[in-house]
Amino acid sequence: MNEYDSEILRGLLIKSGFVPVESEESANIVLFNGCSVREHAERRVIGRAGMLRKRKEKDERLKIIGVIGCMAQAHKEKLFGEMPYLDLICGPQHIYKIPEYLSEILAGRGPIVAVDEDKRPADRENHLLRDENIKIKAYITIMEGCNNFCSYCVVPYVRGRETSRPPEMILKEADDLVKRGIREITLLGQNVNSYAKDFNNGYTFSNLLKEVDAISDLKRLKFVTSHPKDADEQMFKAMFKLPTVCEFLHLPIQSGSDEILKSMNRKYTRDDYLRKIDIARRYMPEGAISTDIIVGYPNESDDDFKETLNVLKQVKYDTAYVFKYSPRPHTAASKMEDNVPQKVKEERNQILLNLQRDISRKNNEKYLNKKLGVLVEGFSDKCDKLLVGKTRTGKTVVFEGPQVLIGKIVEVRVHGTNASTLLGNWKKI
Ligand code: SF4
Structure with a gap:
């Protein structure tokens, strides 16, 4: 955003x-x-x-x-x-x-x-001047704000209530970007599954996915973020059917404990969440799933934390973004006692990161010797002889190749993996 x-x-x-x-x-x-x-x-x-x-x-x-x-x-x-x-x-x-x-x-x-409350002008996107260095992938905001009021989150207080942008505006922006050579578009919203609910005309996020997917020459379409209570089978079906929509789902669980989820006002239980993951996997068995987790939320006990670890072991996420809880202004949680000691937050953070690293490493091993389509984004920051790109599932692939490949989707055979990166070979294919 x-x-x-x-x-x-x-x-x-x-x-x-x-x-x-x-x-x-x-x-x-x-x-x-x-x-x-x-x-x-x-x-x-x-x-x-x-x-x-x-x-x-x-x-x-x-x-x-x-x-x-x-x-x-x-x-x-x-x-x-x-x-x-x-x-x-x-x-x-x-x-x-x-x-x-x-x-x-x-x-x-x-x-x-x-800083007073105000509506942003409808034509604000006319001012949008994309960085000309952005040649390969771009974000498009489809909605702003959030109505969910998760107890820890400041977003509804700083971005206001959910307001969707009209689909025709989004489609024009996407079309212009693709004509400029952009290969991958990510649709952005705090809760994309709520997209267009404020129009009250039956139009849904899945409809939008379908229309953006139909733009010729668009290669990849991604989106963030889905809310587990709202992500539905219709969306997973659309992801499965639409050729540009990538097999990548970010579904933040935040905690594996029902008690903590309730206190967070997330409006789903651990089992509700796991059912959604099952449906997503049914449609995208080879897809990647990532999540967000907060450790050290007020009153999070050792048992609550164990529940979170169990979810990680069960879902085997490709990536988990782990955050140590800190009270945010205006939020309901900021009125609760921040009673998990910093040391415990650090320990839980580390335990989760270590577990996730092992899971990510194992997940990535399944790509060994496979050929993957990689959208080449540029040279590696660490070594200017190596190119870096992403698979449809968001995996980072590093391989040797000429500059001319930047911006193209090429096939790379994976010969090495670690928890965060796939090492590939382009020439030998
Ligand atoms: S965590 Fe996400 S869904 Fe919850 S209030 Fe914040 S932006 Fe909305």
Whole structure:
């Protein structure tokens, strides 16, 4: 979501005459588009902005430091308490006004705080200016906000209630991207299964998948995130039938304990969740499944944690994103005592990561000696002789090959695996 907002903002700023620069050191204006879902990410923004503040004190070319996005929305004016040197605090609903705000601040009429509830303008996507370096895959936001109010989550407070974008707007954006050469599109929403419910006209997320899938020359279609209470057979069927829709499902469980799930207000039980996984596997036996897990949620006992471990062992996820609980502003859970000691959170985090690493390693071994279609994304950060790409199931594949393969889907034979990567051979095929 934030990356997408950054692209909108980039377009708006360039249209208003601001010029992007190559490095932070040469910028007059630095805006942090901060995520508020986890405390850790916020602390990093605060740390980075603090470093810049020192530069601003000495270097008069640096005029504006701002925090924008849902982090700004979550903390509002209170951010000034921790970062009194900020010139701009602006929530996601107001990003389209940022060029105006920056001009005001440059004219000496700052600082500015813009965080009240507001509807984003319907035409905001007209400002979208995609980074020209994005040539292979792109995100499209299909809806914003969330109505679920999971007890730990700040999203409904910073992104508002669910609002779907009209399908024709999404289809036009997807079509334009594909014409520009984009091979893979990921549809984004906090709860994609709720897409179009606010239209009340019977149109569903599966209908949207079908229409995007029909765009000629689109090679791969992915989406995040599905909510386990809403993911239904209709969607799994659509995933199975539609050729571009990849065999990859992200289905966050958060905890394996029914008691904790109830306290989290997730509105499903462990068994409900496992039934959905069974259906998904029926339609996509070779597909990959990933999840999110929170450890150390208030009152999580050793037994609750064991339930989570059992789910991991049973589902054998391809990837699990594990987060240590931290209270988020405004949420129901933040009013509960954060009573799992940090040390226990760390231990549970490590136990889960170790278990998941073993499972991922074993899962990946099944690809040994198989030929896989890989969308080549570029050269590896670690070695510029190696190309990196992704399979339809989201597996990272590293192999030697020429630059000309970047942006193409090629067949690679897997000769080595570890928990996170498949090593392949392209030439010998
Ligand atoms: S479904 Fe729950 S966790 Fe996901 S965005 Fe909505 S409130 Fe947050």
